[in-house]
Amino acid sequence: MTQAAPETPPVLALEGVSKSFGAVHALRGVSLRLHAGEAHALAGENGAGKSTLIKTLAGVHRPDTGVVLLDGEPVEFHGPADARDAGVAVIYQEPTLFPDLSVAENIFVGRQPRRSFGRVDHRAVRQAAADLFRRLGVALEPDQPARGLSIADQQLVEIAKALSFDARVLVMDEPTAALTGSEVARLFGVVRALREQGAAVLFISHRLDEVFALCQRVTTLRDGALIASEPVDGLTEDDLVRRMVGRDLDELYPKQDAKIGGVALSVRRLTREGVFTDVSFDVRHGEIVGLAGLVGAGRSEVARAVFGVDRWDGGEVEVDGRPLPPGAPSLAMAAGLALVPEDRRAEGLVMDMSIERNINLTGFASTSRAGVMRRGAERSRAVDWAVRLQVKYARLADAVSTLSGGNQQKVVLAKWLATDPGVLIVDEPTRGIDVGTKAEVHRLLSQLAADGVAVLMISSDLPEVLAMADRVLVMHEGRLAADLTRAEATEESVMAAATGRGRSAA
Amino acid sequence: MTVTTDQEHRARPAGGSGSRKLLDTVLKVRELAIGAVLVVMLLATQLDNSDFLSQQGIKDLLLNATILVLVAVGQAMVVITRNVDLSVGSTLGISAFAAGDYLSGGGNPLVAVVLAVLLGAALGAVNGLLVSLGRVPALVVTLGTLYIIRGLDSVWVGSRQITASQLPSGFAGFGHDGLSVIPYLALLTAAVLVCVAYYLRAYRGGRDLYALGSNPEAARLAGVPVRRRILTAYVVCGALAGLAGALYLARFGNVDSGTGTGYELTVVSAVVVGGVAFTGGSGTVYGAALGALLLTSINSVLPSIGVSSVWVQAIDGFLLLLAIAVDRVVALRVADLLRKRAAETRSARHA
């Protein structure tokens, strides 16, 4: 029933598509067929060309060679509007919202329902947005402006936007990267329903279990070339990883034993009105503490406040026994704190600056002499970290904006790891990072902890938290709901605390 | 599970409309604030000098404001798209002269106005094409066209001058008369203002301008016809500058090659004082109109309370800085408010 008959032409397809950016061959002769009623996964490492492929389907990029086929007929999309009008709805990897417009308007830009004389029906716009949020089970106000939404909420608005089409083809580039289990489950429920109604789905995720949970077919890319396109049935995660990476992978979550020392970061009764309340915890040298919770529980907000990006209204923060003043990131940095932020484009990177410059934004002290930058030292620092994190780039002088999403994330990590911090706070460190490099990031965090760094890790990827953390803190609606040891922390106990069922379940 | 969800959502609309109202007020405060400053200033002046708000006084105030308001409305449309049009002063000058030249040869006043508008629209189209196709910052492009148009104007006009005596008397009357205290020019301007404001609020094309200014890249991805929209904004801006040129001619009856020089800076100040953010995506044309009204009123207020007019520019500049500071504070306040509201709805939802 879900499998389309083989003789009906695919709704949307690519035939032998190549696309280059200067010397970079992002796609080499790739073919892909999307059938009605089928969910198709696209797998591949960071920089393999997945997003480029999607942008070709969406009319953002014109293929250098090869064709796009709609219902078996060649078409030429002259822009995103053409693809949209052909019934292709796209969720791009990086949220593309309008900060000044309301959430509801964001969803319907260019396609608002209209009433007499072609006037926009603002009430219908609001109503439709509210309906979409209800379908997705999201607590967003249609009228609130998009400015200031967390990455996860932005992602949810993007999802609502894509669902608002009567799309024949739904294309999703890492829609779940910032979401936790329950939001993902909701999303999958809605996507399955659409698929059963006959929509074709293209789905990208670096979380392989999601690929297996949602999709019937998977196409793997490596360095822009097609490796395999096959049914998911009968495939194992290891098979898939081998196709993506071209070799067998080492253990995914290498956890080194570390000697746990004195308290490095101490947070006492921290409160920011309306955001989080009475949060207290310690992180010791050599310890990795996971901070789990649902989207909107206040995890990132705590991290931002500790680092001084946002002010707090009450409480104390101490680093190695010395109190930190509120709202002073530069003092926090001087005290040895580093924060890898959640929103890489807005807070982590200067998009038009080169890779090298971005990595060195935090390194002025270590790469300058008497206030004068030393290019040589900068360069070697950047190369060193780019290589350690396996950033895939053409030249270090290229703008960060030309990197693939996962590689941008690696640059943010490099920028902060290079500061040699005593306390490292990482917010979604592996968001959008492929399996191979994920293991590398985990190894790195583990190594840092073994060297005595205190690590606070926020992650929506529960298996990652469980595998890496010595202790798991769980937040629920702005409060700490549980403090679990490594032995106590299981998927059930964390989810119970995160959803506020902690007391009764325990 | 489904049952709880339904309840959760049924509980929400109340909180929703509450936060909406609050938010609306905060966002409208920008216009309210300028309106309040304006009213206070006018009343204070009236107390000091009871002739100030006489019939003729009000009429003068409105007449003085109309031309700036018109150009500011067009400029606001462009600024909302995160661009700017610095050539409006030159456009106003050359359109005014074109209309005057035609009229002094015995032309029809209505045709003269249409001529000025079309000339302005054409110049706006040139700006719009250069900006949307050239990928050169609007500031640079329109600085260029500012000088080019002014240069052409000077070559064409030379030392000629249009004076009131060369114009048909009905045309000059249109520039001065009105319905009781409200001049025709002000009525015309108000009509334009309402139309543009309605277009921006209620039509896809108008909403697209905000989207475009808010995040150009996202607008492109959302399938907004970016070039066409930018072109439209510039054409309207040019057309309104042209119309303003015709009204200038009607009001002052005196046009030469220097007419409108330096006007662009006053216009941009009015727009920014009126709360249209230079970074695009926010503000309304009503705000811009209020900003224009405020700036022109200061010009009339200062002399009538005996302050030397040399202060006018300094005060304009001060207002500009004040407006930017207020914007910043309001933005922070709104962010704070949103944060608290969001938390409240969230906990209400889970309660």
Ligand SMILES: Nc1ncnc2c1ncn2[C@@H]1O[C@H](COP(=O)(O)OP(=O)(O)OP(=O)(O)O)[C@@H](O)[C@H]1O
């Ligand atoms: N606009 C651009 N200019 C130059 N190079 C680009 C551009 N867009 C993409 N690339 C390059 O093309 C390659 C493929 O990038 P793409 O974004 O498609 O990767 P991806 O598979 O989506 O990776 P990720 O999992 O990290 O999102 C990368 O090497 C990237 O640097």
Ligand SMILES: [Mg+2]
């Ligand atoms: Mg990508």
